[in-house]
Amino acid sequence: MMNASGYATLFLFISLSVFATGDKSKTDYYYHQPKVSPSMWVFGKTGVMIYSDDGKDLLKSNANTEICEEASSRGVTSNNCGFKGVVSDGNNYIWATNTQGGSFVEVFSIESGAHVASLPTCGFVWNIDFHPLRNEIWVQCWSPNAESGDEGHVDVFSASALSLDNRQILTGDLSLRGHGTVVVDSSLPRIAYGNVLSSPILSEIDTNTMQVINNYTVPLVSGLYRMEYSHVNRHLFMRAYICCSCGIEGADKAECSFRGDPSYVDVVTGPNPAMNVTGYCGHSCEGTAADSIGIYEWDTVNKTMVSSHTTKTGISGDPYVSPDGKYLIILANDGGRVATIIATGKNGEPSERIAEINTLFSEVDEEKGISDVCFIDQGDKQVVLFASTLANFVVLADMSNLESGGSILTKKIWLADESITEIDSNHGRGAVRSCAWATGTNYVWVDADKAQKVHVIELSADGDIDKAAVIRSIKGVD
Secondary structure: OEOOOOOEOOOEEEEEOOOOOOOOOOOOOHHHOOOOOOEEEEEEOOEEEEEOOOOOOEEEEEEHHHOOOOEEEOOEEEOOOOEEEEEEOOOOEEEEEEOOOOOEEEEEEOOOOOEEEEEEOOOOEEEEEEEOOOOEEEEEEOOOOHHHOOOOOEEEEEOOOOOOOOOOEOOOOOOOOOOEEEEOOOOOOOEEEEEEOOOOEEEEEEOOOOEEEEEEEOOOOOEEEEEEEEOOOOEEEEEEEOEEEEOOOOOOEOOOOOOOOOEEEEEOOOOOOEEEEEEEEHHHHOOOOOOOOOEEEEEOOOOEEEEEEOOOOOOOEEEEEOOOOOEEEEEEOOOOOEEEEEEOOOOOOOOEEEEEEEOOOOOOOOOOOEEEEEEEEOOOOEEEEEEEOOOOEEEEEEOOOOOOOOOOEEEEEEOOOOOOOOOOOOOOOOOOOOEEEOOOOOEEEEEEHHHOEEEEEEOOOOOOHHHOEEEEEEEOOO
């Protein structure tokens, strides 16, 4: 699914499996609305649908015409929502970034599912994070525009006062565009971190003054993006984006045909260093020989670089940190062959590669085969689900014995009949096969946006992954 920008419109899930009571009047329309928690929320271009955690019942739906602006693209006018990210504040509201007809943060009531507000923000908002201690929502915008009144790449919203208009935060020159990330966490109460794909700078932000207080230049990179944080060792993990050559003898890429016209770049990483050669920087170089740094590990306490991480074969990838902060998983540009597990260690010490999981989604070189990861906590069983846009199956991994040195058991679960060769997920620029655990239950949801459906997987109560199976596929979800 594509929105007016040419980027994929994502399926997004959020689970509300713990009942949360919001503020409410003694008697009005809202007070008499049915409660929708616990529930699973599905965000798509047609709007927001709220289901029971097992997918049996549709509890509420908000049509896109009730949420998203009408806009035209390529001769077609619609209200198709452009949701990019979603978080819950755990108390009153669900918050989702949306780029349909502008740039907005959409706010929904946790308790009733009602659409509460569309809050304008900086241009092409995407990444979103929640700061529990400050009760704030932080977003990062990919294309801030001074002509539209934008003043920065980062915007902040109060979960306690929706109409409060905080200043936007500038991380570098406003002309810096491209994908970016903002990270906040309760273990960093007074500090936030931001980066931009078109800049080698890691920005440190004072959450009180909402101003950048330090800029750290990261070596050998053209930019930074896909940043994660572990509260266990208080380290940031961020993918290093570099420049690569193309279309010349001994180039990192044989052809210059990936995204747009090449330019003259300096290649300083990998086996083919060269100055002022034809090439690219950023996403176009993912998975090439020049993409050799991998994921940088940065210590937020001592403000120093600690290490960098790749797969065992030296392939870079996107970082994913588990909710408990114990593990970093590298989602490599290897077609989804392997998921590399890194154990986060002590503050100031490099994290350690401890295991690899053979996921075997495809053998397409330079492609990111694993698009999403879900951790499922079943008490004494710790299960991870890997989803891919390159296959009609997911992989479950039982990591319960990992800390004691035991092996990781895996199970392949087909989302469609094994004989069907057409993949039911979109693949390509911006496409993601998303997954979400209905927290505290035995249900995991996986989308199939190309087929306009979502699959619900039920795990065994005893944690035996061999007993897991798809119990239903909900059609008409788009």
